Amino acid sequence: MADITSELLSRHRAPVDQSSGRSPAAGTDPQLITFVELLFFAYRDFTREADAALAEFGLGRAHHRVLHFVNRHPGLRVADLLEILKITKQSLARVLKQLVDQGWIVQKAGERDRRQRRLHATEKGVALARRLDTLQAKRVGQALAHAGVGSDGVTARFLFNMITREERALVEALLPGPIEAIAASRS
Structure with missing residues (x-):
């Protein structure tokens, strides 16, 4: 099996072949492309520990996003969550069903409008959301301290x-x- 790390390191800072398609598009600032690449790497590492914690329960990033906003905004309407996440009802329904079935979130009818579905994290859901927040806040805090x-x-x-x-x-x-x-x- 090829050692990709060694190969990447040996090419580190090697001149880019302009015909290879790896150079930025004409008129695009190469430094901005570097920032884009850094965002990819930062996101990869920002989500790594949370992904591992979620995997312990058979959950993924979609579940994390829903749990995060429901925990931060108790009583959030399903319609508002759809607007925040910019996802379809079908996508949310699948994720929400799993979170409700496993006891991470509960749905309650609205007090004034019984047709509204209001979302709340359960005690178990709050504990997981806090665990994930702690992992990610630690990484952000360390990065800011080094910046x-x-x-x-x-x-x-x-x-x-x-x-x-x-x-x-x-x-x-x-x-x-x-x-x-x-x-x-x-x-």
């Missing part, structure tokens, strides 16, 4: 600005405060 003084605010603004402009108000409404206040509090 240096003032990186928290820059990182908060960067991540927020990665969100489509039309979606920023929705996202900001879900955060514990306005993005500028969050960015300033961590700078």
